[in-house]
Amino acid sequence: MARDFGTRFMPEMTVSKFDGDWSPIAAQSSDSISMHPGAHVLHYASTCFEGLKAFRHADGSVKIFRMDKNIARFAQSSELLYLPKFSHDHVAKMITDIVGQYRDDVPEPPASMYIRPTHIGLEAAIGKAAEPSDTSLMYVLLSPVGDYFTGGEVSLRLLLDSVGMRCGDDHGMVKGGGNYASALKHIQGAIKNHNAQQVLFANEQGVSETGAANFLMIDGNEIITKPLDSSFLHGVTRDSVLTLARDNGMQVTERDITIEELLERAANPEYEAGLSGTAAVLAAVGTFIHEGKDYAVGSGQPGPKIRALREQLNAIQWGQAPDPYGWLTPVG
Ligand SMILES: *Cc1c(COP(=O)(O)O)cnc(C)c1O
Numbered sequence: 001m002a003r004d005f006g007t008r009f010m011p012e013m014t015v016s017k018f019d020g021d022w023s024p025i026a027a028q029s030s031d032s033i034s035m036h037p038g039a040h041v042l043h044y045a046s047t048c049f050e051g052l053k054a055f056r057h058a059d060g061s062v063k064i065f066r067m068d069k070n071i072a073r074f075a076q077s078s079e080l081l082y083l084p085k086f087s088h089d090h091v092a093k094m095i096t097d098i099v100g101q102y103r104d105d106v107p108e109p110p111a112s113m114y115i116r117p118t119h120i121g122l123e124a125a126i127g128k129a130a131e132p133s134d135t136s137l138m139y140v141l142l143s144p145v146g147d148y149f150t151g152g153e154v155s156l157r158l159l160l161d162s163v164g165m166r167c168g169d170d171h172g173m174v175k176g177g178g179n180y181a182s183a184l185k186h187i188q189g190a191i192k193n194h195n196a197q198q199v200l201f202a203n204e205q206g207v208s209e210t211g212a213a214n215f216l217m218i219d220g221n222e223i224i225t226k227p228l229d230s231s232f233l234h235g236v237t238r239d240s241v242l243t244l245a246r247d248n249g250m251q252v253t254e255r256d257i258t259i260e261e262l263l264e265r266a267a268n269p270e271y272e273a274g275l276s277g278t279a280a281v282l283a284a285v286g287t288f289i290h291e292g293k294d295y296a297v298g299s300g301q302p303g304p305k306i307r308a309l310r311e312q313l314n315a316i317q318w319g320q321a322p323d324p325y326g327w328l329t330p331v332g
Contacts, residue, residue: 005279006114010102010142014094017122018084018136025094027101030141036124040133046121048077048176051278052236053145054099054113054331056106057319063328064115065317067095069236071117077174078119082132091117094140100332102142109318110147114278115140148280153302155286156275157294158210159196160259161186166201166211172231183211194289198275203231206256213277214238217257218250218305220270227254237276237313243325244312263288266295272303282310 013030017023040046052070055063071091079085095115099106106113117140121133164186166172167179183199190196198210208226209215214235216225223245228234246252265271266288273285284302288295315321316328 005145005148006116006143008143010098010105010144012098012101013139013141014098015137015139016086016090016094018086018138019134022084022086022090025090025097027098030139033137033139035120035122035137038124038126040121040123040125040128043126044121044129044133045176045178045181046081046083046133046136047178048074048081048083048119048174050074050077050115050117050175052095052115053278053317054106054115055317055319055328056108056112059319061319062099062103062106062113062331063317063319064095064099064331066236066240066327067092067329069239071095073175073234073236074117074119077176080171080174081121081176083119083121084134084136086119086138091138094138096329096331098140098142103332105142105144107144107146109314110149112145112317114143114145116143145279148283153284153307155284155297155300155302156198157194157196157287157289158273158275158285159190159194159199160202160207160262160288160290161190161199162202162259164189164199164201165203166199166208166232169203169231172208172233175233180211187211190289196289200288202259206258207262208232209235210275213275213280213283216241216274216276217262217265218272218274218303219265219268221249222251222253224253224255224257226256235276235278237278237281240313240327241276241282241309244309248309248312259290263290263295266297269298271298272306273297274303274306281313282306 012027050070122135123133166183190199209232
């Protein structure tokens with residue numbers, strides 16, 4: 001991810017606190033929050049978040065991409081962390097209120113407004129190492145972000161790691177800090193020791209995902225990716241790309257892929273591999289690194305099908321193509 005991605009914030013955010021009930025949504029300065037140093041989140045990592053984007057269309061309208069699916073996943077992460085429950089509509093209003101407030105600041109494509117809903121356990125109770133936080137805070141930060149591919153498209157170097165684990169296999173569906181913390185040392189090791197940019201984690205079943213993106217491969221007219229199970233994060237971009245691919249007439253196959261199969265097929269010139277996530281949409285993988293050896297993916301250059309799918313998805317997000325799936329929510 002680009003180094004400065006997400007370092008600029010709009011001056012205010014929406015907040016709501018749970019203490020028996022959810023407080024009315026309020027806007028407050030986004031430069032600080034106050035909490036007790038014994039807050040549950042700081043000790044026992046009761047934290048999860050979402051990442052979605054709002055786009056400015058040529059007619060001046062502002063649209064949020066797949067907000068409902070992101071809110072559903074936010075609810076699921078919160079539930080897996082035993083954080084207080086919330087209604088879908090409450091979070092939808094927190095998001096649309098703050099995007100509405102900064103409607104005029106949503107940049108034109110290829111830039112966008114990145115939206116970061118966050119939910120943390122607030123209870124000051126360091127004895128609750130094995131119990132949930134009774135109180136919590138939700139807030140929605142906004143950060144204008146530029147084009148991920150500024151400076152041209154690059155092909156990523158991806159380390160295939162069957163030893164390190166991103167997170168526990170039963171915790172993969174939480175989009176939260178704890179999982180990022182456990183993945184960090186493997187990713188930093190891969191950068192330092194293998195000149196890799198990302199790590200594709202794998203277990204006995206096959207390859208899973210990277211620290212913050214889903215993995216998929218394309219071979220001719222077929223797109224193959226891991227089937228949904230509880231060991232990994234079900235990306236909204238993954239779902240969107242598979243939907244487009246299916247409607248384009250591609251064969252979509254959801255099945256496990258072993259490292260051996262991946263490396264065997266990588267040399268095929270028709271082969272492409274990509275990482276999907278909200279930030280980059282769909283980024284091409286140029287090289288797999290496994291047991292000290294480099295394997296070029298396809299031609300080693302960003303593949304045409306990955307690029308075409310990304311452009312097709314961007315066209316819907318940017319209002320340059322119709323939205324037949326109802327993925328866009330208007331604001332204001
Ligand atoms: C956010 C995330 C993704 C990508 O999800 P999108 O909804 O496509 O942005 C994939 N894997 C992990 C671990 C993530 O945190």
